[in-house]
Amino acid sequence: MDEVFDVIIIGxxxxxxxxxxxxxxxxxxxxxxxxxxxxxxxxxxxEIANYPGVETIKGYELANTMKNQAxxxxxxxxxxxxxxxxxFEDEVKEIELTDGRKFKSRTIILTxxxxxxxxxxxxxxTFKGRxxxxxxxxDGDFFxxxxxxxxxxxxxxxxxxxxxxxxxxxxxxxxxFDKFQAFEHAIQEASKNPxxxxxxxxxxRGFYGNGQLQKVEIEHLPSAKKRELKTDGTFIxxxxxxxxxxxxSLVELNSRGEIVVxxxxxxxxxxxxxxxxxxxxxxxxxxxxxxxxTIAALSASEYLR
Amino acid sequence: MKLLRxxxxxxxxxxxxxxFISENENVMVCCGRxxxxxxxxxxxxxxxxxxxxxxxFKVMAFDNPEAAVIRNAPECRxxxxxxxxxxxxxxxxxxxxxxxxxxxxxxxxxxxxxxx
Numbered sequence: 001m002d003e004v005f006d007v008i009i010i011g012x013x014x015x016x017x018x019x020x021x022x023x024x025x026x027x028x029x030x031x032x033x034x035x036x037x038x039x040x041x042x043x044x045x046x047e048i049a050n051y052p053g054v055e056t057i058k059g060y061e062l063a064n065t066m067k068n069q070a071x072x073x074x075x076x077x078x079x080x081x082x083x084x085x086x087x088f089e090d091e092v093k094e095i096e097l098t099d100g101r102k103f104k105s106r107t108i109i110l111t112x113x114x115x116x117x118x119x120x121x122x123x124x125x126t127f128k129g130r131x132x133x134x135x136x137x138x139d140g141d142f143f144x145x146x147x148x149x150x151x152x153x154x155x156x157x158x159x160x161x162x163x164x165x166x167x168x169x170x171x172x173x174x175x176x177f178d179k180f181q182a183f184e185h186a187i188q189e190a191s192k193n194p195x196x197x198x199x200x201x202x203x204x205r206g207f208y209g210n211g212q213l214q215k216v217e218i219e220h221l222p223s224a225k226k227r228e229l230k231t232d233g234t235f236i237x238x239x240x241x242x243x244x245x246x247x248x249s250l251v252e253l254n255s256r257g258e259i260v261v262x263x264x265x266x267x268x269x270x271x272x273x274x275x276x277x278x279x280x281x282x283x284x285x286x287x288x289x290x291x292x293x294t295i296a297a298l299s300a301s302e303y304l305r
Numbered sequence: 306m307k308l309l310r311x312x313x314x315x316x317x318x319x320x321x322x323x324x325f326i327s328e329n330e331n332v333m334v335c336c337g338r339x340x341x342x343x344x345x346x347x348x349x350x351x352x353x354x355x356x357x358x359x360x361x362f363k364v365m366a367f368d369n370p371e372a373a374v375i376r377n378a379p380e381c382r383x384x385x386x387x388x389x390x391x392x393x394x395x396x397x398x399x400x401x402x403x404x405x406x407x408x409x410x411x412x413x414x415x416x417x418x419x420x421x
Contacts (some may be wrong), residue, residue: 036407037345045341060344080352080408129386129404138342139404142385212383233385 004092005029007300008105011243012079013040014286015276016111017066018293019300023109024075026301031103032070033095034079039063040113041240041277042286051286062286088250088269107300110247110259110267110274111293114240114284119151123207131213131233136160139233140167146232149174149216151204157237158186164235165195172229174199174218207234242278254280265296273300308366309339311347313354316365319374326393331360331419333411336375337388338367342405346388349408353415360419392418 007023009016012034024030037043045059054062071077085096088108096102116134118124124132133139140163148168150161153175159182161171173190178201180187190196205217205226216234219226244257252260252268258281259274261267267274275292277284307315316322316334326332335350337343350362365372367387375381378398381389386404392414393399399418402410 037348039344043341043344058339059341060339080349082408129402130383131385133386133404135340135342138338138340138387139385212385 002102002104003029005031005103005105006304007031007107007109007297008033008093008095008103009109009111010083010095011035011040011111011113011276011278012038012067012077013111013113013276014042014063014066014289015113015293015296016040016109017063017070018290019109019111019275019297020070020075020077021066021073022294022297023300024070024073026297028301028304030070030075031105032075032077032079033081033083033097033103034077035082035112035243036080038067038077038079041115041284045286048286083246086246086250088272091271093271107271107273107303109265109293109296109300110251110272110278111276111289111296112243112247112278114242114277116236117239117241119204119236119238121204121206123209123213127207127209127213127234130211131209131231132207133233133235134237136163136235139235140164143168143233145169147172147230148233148235149204149229149231150235150237151175152237152239153177153180153182154237154239155182155186158182158190160235160237161196162186162189162193165193168195168233170195170197172197172199172231174202174204176203176221177201204234240277240284244278256280263295264299265292266299271303306369308369309337309347309364311364312351313347313362313364316363317369317371319371322363322365322371322374325361325363327396329361329393330395331415332363332391332393333360333415334363334365334375334391334393335388336365336367336372336391340387342386343388346390346406346411349406349411352408353411357415357419360415394418 006028007030009032042063043060082098084098087094144167147170273296275296276289380401384403
């Protein structure tokens with residue numbers, strides 16, 4: 001007979017790993033199924049300096065510690081899998097993978113996280129790794145002495161733009177609105193940097209080049225005028241989208257595709273909980289994901305009693 | 306000196322790489338750092354190492370001076386995103402990619418160049 005887990009967690013980012021630590025430590029048989037790499041968005045952060053109790057830590061190190069903590073309590077983790085089917089209707093839920101393996105559980109905690117939002121415009125896929133990047137920390141030094149474009153207006157965009165001035169001779173920030181959404185300190189830091197220029201109320205329309213990115217097309221939204229800008233690279237930081245496409249007909253999602261939960265991280269389906277970047281919330285931090293993962297785990301434990 | 310902390314074996318010299326690719330039919334080498342775009346590729350390789358006995362999986366540190374053999378390879382011209390991932394067939398470069406790749410993309414390349 002198939003093993004029935006107490007808890008299956010979908011996703012191994014900060015929320016999922018935290019939930020795994022709590023449920024496995026509570027002696028609930030726990031399996032984490034993860035479609036990507038362990039750590040989620042956490043590993044995309046070079047340095048985390050606002051995780052209480054830890055002065056600074058690299059994102060992948062924190063993720064690795066959480067993974068080892070969960071495993072030390074008996075939590076099983078299967079990563080890089082692909083889920084083909086969910087059945088949440090019965091008392092015992094079932095998840096099927098594309099390779100035919102099936103896993104059953106009394107509760108499910110959904111923590112599929114999010115992913116960097118692409119612009120989905122012409123040339124984006126072609127020039128990925130050939131001028132287009134989503135990580136200034138990783139690829140910044142390829143642009144030493146070159147001119148780059150940064151797309152976005154949030155904290156990531158402005159902080160990474162400032163970081164890129166270590167390498168690039170000029171950084172042009174392209175933002176669709178007339179104001180930034182970033183915190184004031186990040187705006188001030190970028191504004192006073194002489195290497196940074198701003199193109200407000202503008203959007204990118206396409207990437208062009210010959211084997212390597214050479215220029216972008218930019219539209220000024222109020223005037224609808226388009227222009228070309230020569231550039232050696234473009235860094236895209238336009239937020240994240242929740243990985244919830246496959247959950248559409250299974251749990252309630254809001255208009256942004258986020259899973260709707262209450263304060264106990266319960267979804268509208270009995271025995272199904274959710275936490276982390278995939279839920280309806282305003283702030284997305286490692287600390288908030290950890291908190292929600294904890295609540296989801298405790299709620300699942302209570303449900304099983 | 307080893308610079309990467311992964312579950313994969315790290316190649317430390319150009320000579321070692323040359324010897325390894327000449328002695329093995331199908332080799333995938335990921336040349337990167339301990340960074341956010343590289344870690345997911347190492348993760349995928351670790352998983353595939355257990356499943357694909359016809360391929361040898363190795364890593365090499367991008368900042369190792371000896372990795373110039375990959376950094377300056379003609380197949381990597383124009384690459385501006387870590388990691389640089391090389392696929393060698395019978396000692397020759399069969400394919401190379403720049404930046405992060407997921408499980409589906411990597412298995413697709415392995416299937417195409419090394420067979421299932």
